[in-house]
Amino acid sequence: DGATHQALEEIALMRVLPNMRVIVPCDSNEARKATLAAAKLEGPVYIRLGREPTPVITTEETPFRFGQAETCRNGRDVTIFACGLMVYLSLVAAEKLQQKGISARVVNLHTVKPIDEKAIIKAARETRCIVTCEEHQVMAGFGSAVAEVVAQHCPVPMEMVGIRDTFGESGEPWELLKKYHVMDDDIVQAVIRAIKRKKK
DSSP, X not given: OOGGGOOSSHHHHHHXXXXXXXXXXXXXXXXXXXXXXXXXXXXOEEEOOOSSOOOOOOOTTSOOOTTOOEEEEOOSSEEEEEOTHHHHHHHHHHHHHHHTTOOEEEEEOOEEESOOHHHHHHHHHHHSOXXXXXXXXXXXXXXXXXXXXXXXXXXXXXXXXXXOSOOOOSSOHHHHHHHTTOSHHHHHHHHHHHHHHHHO
């Protein structure tokens, strides 16, 4: 993908616009359901879609509720909030964490605005640490949206996996994910850091 065709800032740009809704589907099934749901809403909706094929992790029966998070995997030690492609990578990371004796909850937070504050507060209270995952700038993006809720209602240790204040480069999508440290192994390391901070 060429650097000029990469969008790494638009969640931040879109979520600050008044009355704008922002949805980031995790796969093709969810993208279809999100589009149908958006058509029923009054006012503008931004749906973020990637070009690269994404592993399908939902089914036709998986519910899509606008503004409501979906728990993909239960866990007690940490909650991983993700959107888009990062939901799949978070599930892969959760399997690796299980082998290390860490029970990770994975939550698909497909609606970035309006964000599901109840789900975030519940997770913060129950698992006492949070990791957010996005293929986007962490500054003012998805992780920041979660952090705003956590800071106000239930402060707990947080780590953010995402792009760190840099522009994109040309390259194959999966190679770029590795370069910018937004792969499943990066999520694993972020979880370990968050849990260490929780224990202090």
